[in-house]
Amino acid sequence: MKNKDNDTLQRFIFESTDIRGEITTLSASYLDLLALQKYPPQVELLFGEFLAAASLLSSSLKHRGMITVQANGSGPITAIMAECSQDNKLRGIVRGDFDNLGDLSTLQELLGKATLAITLEPEGRERYQGVVPLDEDNLSKCLEFYFYQSEQLPTKIKLASNSEIASGLFIQQLPPSSGDREESLEDWQRVSTLFETLSSDEQLQLSHNDQLYRLFHEQELRLFDAKSMQFSCSCSRQRTENALLSLGRTEVMELSREQGLIMIHCQFCSQEYRFSAADVSQLFDPPKPLLH
Numbered sequence: 001m002k003n004k005d006n007d008t009l010q011r012f013i014f015e016s017t018d019i020r021g022e023i024t025t026l027s028a029s030y031l032d033l034l035a036l037q038k039y040p041p042q043v044e045l046l047f048g049e050f051l052a053a054a055s056l057l058s059s060s061l062k063h064r065g066m067i068t069v070q071a072n073g074s075g076p077i078t079a080i081m082a083e084c085s086q087d088n089k090l091r092g093i094v095r096g097d098f099d100n101l102g103d104l105s106t107l108q109e110l111l112g113k114a115t116l117a118i119t120l121e122p123e124g125r126e127r128y129q130g131v132v133p134l135d136e137d138n139l140s141k142c143l144e145f146y147f148y149q150s151e152q153l154p155t156k157i158k159l160a161s162n163s164e165i166a167s168g169l170f171i172q173q174l175p176p177s178s179g180d181r182e183e184s185l186e187d188w189q190r191v192s193t194l195f196e197t198l199s200s201d202e203q204l205q206l207s208h209n210d211q212l213y214r215l216f217h218e219q220e221l222r223l224f225d226a227k228s229m230q231f232s233c234s235c236s237r238q239r240t241e242n243a244l245l246s247l248g249r250t251e252v253m254e255l256s257r258e259q260g261l262i263m264i265h266c267q268f269c270s271q272e273y274r275f276s277a278a279d280v281s282q283l284f285d286p287p288k289p290l291l292h
């Protein structure tokens with residue numbers, strides 16, 4: 001289903017409260033990612049939830065950088081990750097053995113014993129990672145626990161996905177700016193109780209405005225302009241060269257002798273980077289600038 005909110009992330013606030021929210025719908029960006037890899041349907045759905053979560057959480061990046069939502073498990077899915085940059089570029093991947101999934105579909109069935117890591121990488125600043133066990137019924141609940149544990153901020157998250165759309169809704173109680181804690185607790189209880197009544201179908205079918213109106217029409221709410229989300233891989237020839245340089249001359253030269261042509265595939269977007277023997281020697285022994 002197409003609507004104007006596809007591939008956007010929108011912030012909203014409840015007037016005269018300390019509650020902020022984010023709402024996102026991914027469609028083309030989600031389908032672009034699905035087209036790159038062939039995942040079974042239940043893996044696609046979970047991947048959609050991870051992507052919607054990364055989109056929602058990218059709003060917490062105040063400077064250039066990246067947020068990653070990743071789970072590692074012992075089940076058929078060994079790793080699932082979605083990454084979103086502050087300038088709204090999404091990428092992600094799922095790894096595992098999907099040959100005998102049958103009708104396994106829940107978070108626990110797909111990931112087994114697993115952990116969920118949220119990593120914030122602001123450019124030029126220190127990386128921050130929080131890890132929680134992935135032992136709730138769904139990803140939304142695990143993320144709520146993460147916010148409770150790591151930031152002590154009451155947070156509600158709802159994620160939904162089908163084969164065409166991944167959608168997410170997020171609200172968070174910020175530390176009260178005014179002194180009245182009781183009032184702010186009441187605000188939160190009222191808003192979060194309404195939040196719980198949104199169904200997955202509504203998330204997948206209604207526009208952002210209609211979802212928010214359906215839930216909060218009695219609240220004073222301000223919806224901000226949409227930011228457009230897109231699939232875009234951050235790989236480049238330059239980054240691949242840096243990776244080769246960090247492997248070291250001896251190793252790369254040997255690889256080059258053995259294989260003739262070194263071919264490096266980006267695991268996210270399948271882009272192929274080729275390095276001939278000449279490229280490799282150029283990389284490690286760049287021509288010296290001429291002296292005048």
Ligand SMILES: [Zn+2]
Nearest residue numbers: 233235266269
């Ligand atoms: Zn790539």
